[in-house]
Amino acid sequence: MNTHDEERMKKLLRQSLPPVKSDAGPERDLWPALLRKLDAPATARAMPGWACFNSAWFDGALLAGLVGLAAFFPATIPLFLYYL
Amino acid sequence: MQNGASDVLNLFRQGDVDAFEALFRQHQRAVHGWILRITRDAAAAEELMVESFWRIHQARARFNPAQGFEGWARRIATRVALDWLRTIRTSRKYELSLEDCAEAAAPAQGDPAVTAEIRTKTALAFGRLPPKLRIAATLAVIEELPHKEVAAALGISVAAVKLRVFRALRLLRKDLEKQGITP
Numbered sequence: 014m015n016t017h018d019e020e021r022m023k024k025l026l027r028q029s030l031p032p033v034k035s036d037a038g039p040e041r042d043l044w045p046a047l048l049r050k051l052d053a054p055a056t057a058r059a060m061p062g063w064a065c066f067n068s069a070w071f072d073g074a075l076l077a078g079l080v081g082l083a084a085f086f087p088a089t090i091p092l093f094l095y096y097l
Numbered sequence: 098m099q100n101g102a103s104d105v106l107n108l109f110r111q112g113d114v115d116a117f118e119a120l121f122r123q124h125q126r127a128v129h130g131w132i133l134r135i136t137r138d139a140a141a142a143e144e145l146m147v148e149s150f151w152r153i154h155q156a157r158a159r160f161n162p163a164q165g166f167e168g169w170a171r172r173i174a175t176r177v178a179l180d181w182l183r184t185i186r187t188s189r190k191y192e193l194s195l196e197d198c199a200e201a202a203a204p205a206q207g208d209p210a211v212t213a214e215i216r217t218k219t220a221l222a223f224g225r226l227p228p229k230l231r232i233a234a235t236l237a238v239i240e241e242l243p244h245k246e247v248a249a250a251l252g253i254s255v256a257a258v259k260l261r262v263f264r265a266l267r268l269l270r271k272d273l274e275k276q277g278i279t280p
Contacts, residue, residue, distance in 0.1 A: 014267050018280075022266040023238050025280050028211050029219035030137070030198050032240050035130030039143050044121060050151045051114075096227075 106162040117157075120166060121150055127167060128174050131250075134240050135178040135232055138194055145181055149174040168249060175232070175250045182228035195220040215278055222272040226265055233261035234269075 014022075083090050108116035128149055133142040152173050153160075160169060185191045198220055223231065236247040237258060248255045273280055 014263075014270060018270065019263065019266055021280055022270055025211060025215075025219055026223065026234070026238055026266070026269070029216040030195070030223060030235075030239050033134050033137055035133045036126070037130075038126035039129045039146060040139070041143070043125065043143060043147050044118060047121065047147050047150050050147060051154060 103162060106160075106166060109166075110157050110160050110162065112157065117154060124167060124170055125150075128170055131171055132174050132178050135175070135235055136181060137198060138191075141181060141185075145174070145177050149177045152177060171250050172252055175252075179228055179232055182232060186224065186228060192221060192224060195224045218276055218278060219269070219273060219280075222269055222276075225272065226268055230261050230265035230268065233258050234265035237262050238266075 079093065083093065105116045105119050109120055125146065129142055129146045132145045132149065133139065136142055136145065149170070153170055156173065160166075223234070226234070233247060233251065236242050236250070237244055244255045244258045248258045251258065253261075270280055
């Protein structure tokens, strides 16, 4: 992809997803919600819906799998590095 | 005035809630706007802003008042938004919000050959990019922020920002070409 292509892609992206007008601030006062979160005990802290999956075991398994794969197939290492 | 601001930062570091509220009130608009730029979702931005300030409070002992609050808060908010992008990327709701953005985009100053369909496909393809690349392209290309500012928020070098943007655009182009669109 040359510079000309890059500029065309940038232009297309800006046309598809224009910048967000972001200077209005939140619509409601979020301090009370933050205070509730601060007061909640660490173990009972309300997790946001998108963060309730405990992925520690999965991360470990994935890492072990990748290390194993890299040990048996060293040619895949550059591929991993590329996607890091 | 300078001493007052410094006092607030030091009190915040020691866990003073009033000082934390003062900082929250002072910086909430900037942090919210920053998250909104990344997520493009007003409801999520509010939730993530609360999460960001919660993390800021938890990490207050590591805060260095000499480096300033805003940049530090922005880095934490960026990490929170990145976590959200990682979890939301495959959801239909996120796809619909991108479609809405693309449909609402006015083609006024753009190429008239770029139809609404192409804009929607581009927005959806952008949503499929790896979050680390997407966040760099969002801030540097769509929001047109200086690379230095993006690098500081992401905690990487300016060269790394440029590389991520380049890779994002290249992957986007490949995705569009697979769909028969030649940008």
